[in-house]
Amino acid sequence: MFNKIIKRSNKKSSKSEFNEISANGVRSAEVVVNHASRTATNPATANSDAHNTLQPAAAPPVSGVIEILPPLREVAVPERPSLFLRKIQICCVLCDFSNTLKSVREKEIKRQTLYELVDIIQSGSFKFSEAMQEELIRMVSVNIFRCLPPLSHENSGTESVDPEEDDSYLDPSWPHLQLVYEILLRYIVSSETDTRIAKRYIDHIFVLKLLDLFDSEDPREREYLKTILHRIYGKFMVHRPFIRKAINNIFYRFIFETERYSGIAELLEILGSIINGFALPMKEEHKLFLVRALIPLHKPKSIAAYHQQLSYCITQFVEKDYRLADPVIRGLLKYWPVINCQKEVLFLGELEEVLEASMPSEFQRCMVPLFRQIGRCLNSPHFQVSERALYLWNNEHIVNLIAQNRKVILPVIFEALEKNIKGHWNQAVHGLTANVRRMFLEMDGELFEECQRQYLEKEARARELEEQRELTWKKLEAVAAHAMRDGMVLVN
Numbered sequence: 001m002f003n004k005i006i007k008r009s010n011k012k013s014s015k016s017e018f019n020e021i022s023a024n025g026v027r028s029a030e031v032v033v034n035h036a037s038r039t040a041t042n043p044a045t046a047n048s049d050a051h052n053t054l055q056p057a058a059a060p061p062v063s064g065v066i067e068i069l070p071p072l073r074e075v076a077v078p079e080r081p082s083l084f085l086r087k088i089q090i091c092c093v094l095c096d097f098s099n100t101l102k103s104v105r106e107k108e109i110k111r112q113t114l115y116e117l118v119d120i121i122q123s124g125s126f127k128f129s130e131a132m133q134e135e136l137i138r139m140v141s142v143n144i145f146r147c148l149p150p151l152s153h154e155n156s157g158t159e160s161v162d163p164e165e166d167d168s169y170l171d172p173s174w175p176h177l178q179l180v181y182e183i184l185l186r187y188i189v190s191s192e193t194d195t196r197i198a199k200r201y202i203d204h205i206f207v208l209k210l211l212d213l214f215d216s217e218d219p220r221e222r223e224y225l226k227t228i229l230h231r232i233y234g235k236f237m238v239h240r241p242f243i244r245k246a247i248n249n250i251f252y253r254f255i256f257e258t259e260r261y262s263g264i265a266e267l268l269e270i271l272g273s274i275i276n277g278f279a280l281p282m283k284e285e286h287k288l289f290l291v292r293a294l295i296p297l298h299k300p301k302s303i304a305a306y307h308q309q310l311s312y313c314i315t316q317f318v319e320k321d322y323r324l325a326d327p328v329i330r331g332l333l334k335y336w337p338v339i340n341c342q343k344e345v346l347f348l349g350e351l352e353e354v355l356e357a358s359m360p361s362e363f364q365r366c367m368v369p370l371f372r373q374i375g376r377c378l379n380s381p382h383f384q385v386s387e388r389a390l391y392l393w394n395n396e397h398i399v400n401l402i403a404q405n406r407k408v409i410l411p412v413i414f415e416a417l418e419k420n421i422k423g424h425w426n427q428a429v430h431g432l433t434a435n436v437r438r439m440f441l442e443m444d445g446e447l448f449e450e451c452q453r454q455y456l457e458k459e460a461r462a463r464e465l466e467e468q469r470e471l472t473w474k475k476l477e478a479v480a481a482h483a484m485r486d487g488m489v490l491v492n
Helices: 001-011 049-054 077-091 106-124 130-144 174-189 204-213 219-236 237-258 264-277 283-298 301-305 307-320 323-336 341-355 360-378 383-394 396-404 406-423 425-443 443-488
Strands: 021-023 032-033
Touching: 001 049, 001 301, 021 425, 077 106, 077 425, 106 264, 130 174, 130 204, 130 341, 174 219, 174 264, 204 219, 219 237, 237 264, 237 283, 264 307, 264 396, 264 425, 283 323, 301 307, 301 341, 307 323, 307 341, 323 341, 323 360, 341 383, 360 383, 383 396, 383 406, 383 425, 383 443, 406 425, 406 443, 425 443
Parallel strands: none
Antiparallel strands: 021 032
16 A cells, blocks of 8 residues: 555646746746646657647736735726736645645635636636637646646556456545536536637647546546547537547557546546537548457457447447448457457347347348357357357347348357257356247258257267277377387396
């Protein structure tokens, strides 16, 4: 526990692909607010939109001398703009939450000021000029765009951390961060916010920094980020292609490089809503996203953390365009786990949802490799895998697809069914297999008998080959023994 506390107290250097935003800090006239990512690049690679990056604000009061300002509603209307800017400056002061007894008064003043800003934006009673909106977004940037602490499992020498042994990380500065996120959310959803003005400050760099914060281990922060990014996607149409591409890049980095990212589930939740709104016919861009990003997300070991959201996105694609069922099923087969039984159970559950949304024409294109894999699952020594595969026959739509193509499917899995009947150790699996076997017999008794005849012939040939192999070995042993007797020399 002590080592974990020490580890989280250290912050890694920030690595950014974009220009850093300068803002004021607690103990100096200016603090550099870095890209929130835990990785960094040369600032020279900044986006071409960098000229829209927020500029430094006037220096806020130094921590320890923050004054209590009157509420905006209690001052004359002409004085409100200047008072609002002073309040923004107070909120730009970053407080140290590593020590709960330090700067208690200043922390409370800032919290009350942030709460007042939340109330003002929500009420809509205060008209914000463009300069005020710029300062407001700058204040938000100063507070939320920061270096995230190292992940709890970094430098630990382990692949992952047992969630039962490691509590979720909770950011100590959340009393302030929550209010800042609330301010940003209410500003975005407010009917008073003009997107033509707001997009000058909520630009591509701002969106990228928001996306980097999804790597935060604090689930409360990721929940706010999910809501805010979804609202930005809905309100700022100009950002939509950029957001999709940026999420795509995060997935690529996660799949093929790090396999570690805290906010994959939240990003997939956003995408689930976005996919649901795709117009038909579906653009080629969206189909490529499915094949190149979503399907490979089945590869990482940590899929259990986001599989529910991933499965929903995949199913949405198939429901939108049934022709995508074949590439989806083949993709699942490509990444099918070999020794991870829990992951295999997840795959079988997702496969059922995809098959339920598929049409006979697409089913026929992939049914042979599909049922070869299902046959292997039926014979799995792990009873949960075998049981989950047998549950596919409880789905009426899947049973109808199988019945229409029984002449192809039954010969593929008949041997697996017979092996379960003869020798599976689990009684529940044995009973379910008997039900499936009976179902095929009722579907087509003649086909079932033909498959049974072929299976018995195959077993007879296998027994003959085994007997021949044993006979051959016995002959070799006899020849070797005879040669040893003939060539034996006794030495006294």
